[in-house]
Amino acid sequence: MNTVMITGSSSGYGLETACYFHAQGWTVIATMRDPRASSLPVSERIQVLPLDVTDANSIAAAVEAAGPIDALVNNAGIGLIGAVEATPMPLIRQIFDTNTFGTIAMCQAVIPQMRERQSGTIINVTSSATLTPMPLAALYTASKQAIEGFTGSLAHELGYFGVRARLVEPGYGPTTRFAANSQFRIADLIPDAYAGFAGPIFEAFAGAEVTTRESDVAEAVWLAAQDRTDRLRYAAGADAVALALAG
Template structure:
C-alpha cells in the first residue's frame, strides 16, 4: 500500500487531497498544526499527526512517526493580500517561513529516505499567480515563485535517483480561506492611497470568470503523484489551465 504525507490538511486543498488519496486506497499521513481540530476521521489508513513546517524538530518527529513515505505533498501555506508597502516585513518573513522555507525544509528532510530507495515523488503546491502575477499579492507571489524555481532545479537534481519532483499550480478558489490564516486583516493592508486601485481588484475576486475547486487541486495532485514522466507542471482549475495556456 502506498503512503502519502500531506502538509496543511486542516482545510482547503490539503483536506480535499487527503480525502482523495484515501478514497483511492492509499495510506494517508495528514499533518497540520492542530490535528485535534481536524475534520478527517482517524482510521487504519488515515493517521493525523501534528506538524509545523517552520520548526525542524516538529518535522523530524512527524517523519519518524510516519515511517517510509512514497509521496510528499508540500501543501501548507499562508496567503496574504494587500499593498506591499503596507505589509510589515515581519509578516513577509512569516509568509516565506511557511510557503518557501517550510517547503524546502520538508523536502530536505524526506530526500534521504527516497534517495536510498531510489524512488518517490515530491509534489509542491504553488499558485497560478506564478503564471500571471496579480497586484496586491507581491509577497505571496514571491514566496511561490521561489518554489517554482526550486522545484524545477531539484527535479533535474533528483531524477538521477529515481525521485520525481512536481509542481501543482492551483487557480483562484473562492471557497478556500485565502489569507484567513494570517494575523493581519486585509483591510489593514490597504491604505487610503490604494483604495481606488484596490476596489476593482476585489470586485474581480468576488465575481471571477473562471475558478478552481478543492477537488480540482486534489485531482491534479493525484495526477502528479502517479505520473512517472518528466512532466513538471500541473495547473489545477479552469482558470489556471487558461493562464498556463496563455503563458
C-alpha cells in the first residue's frame, strides 16, 4: 500500500488532496500546524501529524513518524497581496520561509529515503501566477517561481536515482488558502498612491469566475503521483491549463 505525505492539509487543496488519495486506497499522512484543526475522516489509513515547515525539528519528527513515504506533496503555503514598496522585509522573509525554504526543507528530509529505495515522487504545488504576471503579487510569485526553477533542476538531479519531481500549478480559486491568508494583509500593504491602480484590480478579482476547484488540484496531484513519464508540469483548472498551453 502506497503512502502519501501532504503538507498544509487542514483545509483547501491539502484537505481535498488528502481525501482524494484516501479514496484511491492510499495511506495518507496529513500534516498541519495544529492537528486539532483537522476535519479529515477517521480512518486507519489516515494519520494526522503536527508539522511546521519552517521548523527543522518539526520536519524531522513528522518524517520519522510517517515512516516510508512514496509521495510527498508540498502544499503548505501562504499568500501575499501587496505593493512591493510597502511590504516589510520581515513579512517577505516569512513568505519565503514557508513557500520556498519550507518546501526545500521538506524535500531534503525525504530525498534520502527515496534515493535509497530508488523510487518516490515529490510534488510541489505552486501557482498559475508563475505562468503570467499578476499585479500586486510580485513577492508571492517570486516565492513560488523559485520553486518552479528548483523543481525543474531537482527532477534532473533525482531522476538518476529513479525519483521523480513534479509541479502542480493551480489556477484562480478564491476559496483557496492564498485568498484566506492574503486578505488580512491587504490594507497595510497598499499605499494610498496605489488606490487608482489597485481598486479596479480588486474589483476584477471579486467578480472573477472561479476556474480552479479544489478537486481539480487533487486530481492533478494524483495524476502527478501516478505518472511514470518524465513530465514536469501539471496545470490544475481551466485558466492554468490555458496559460500552460499558451506558454
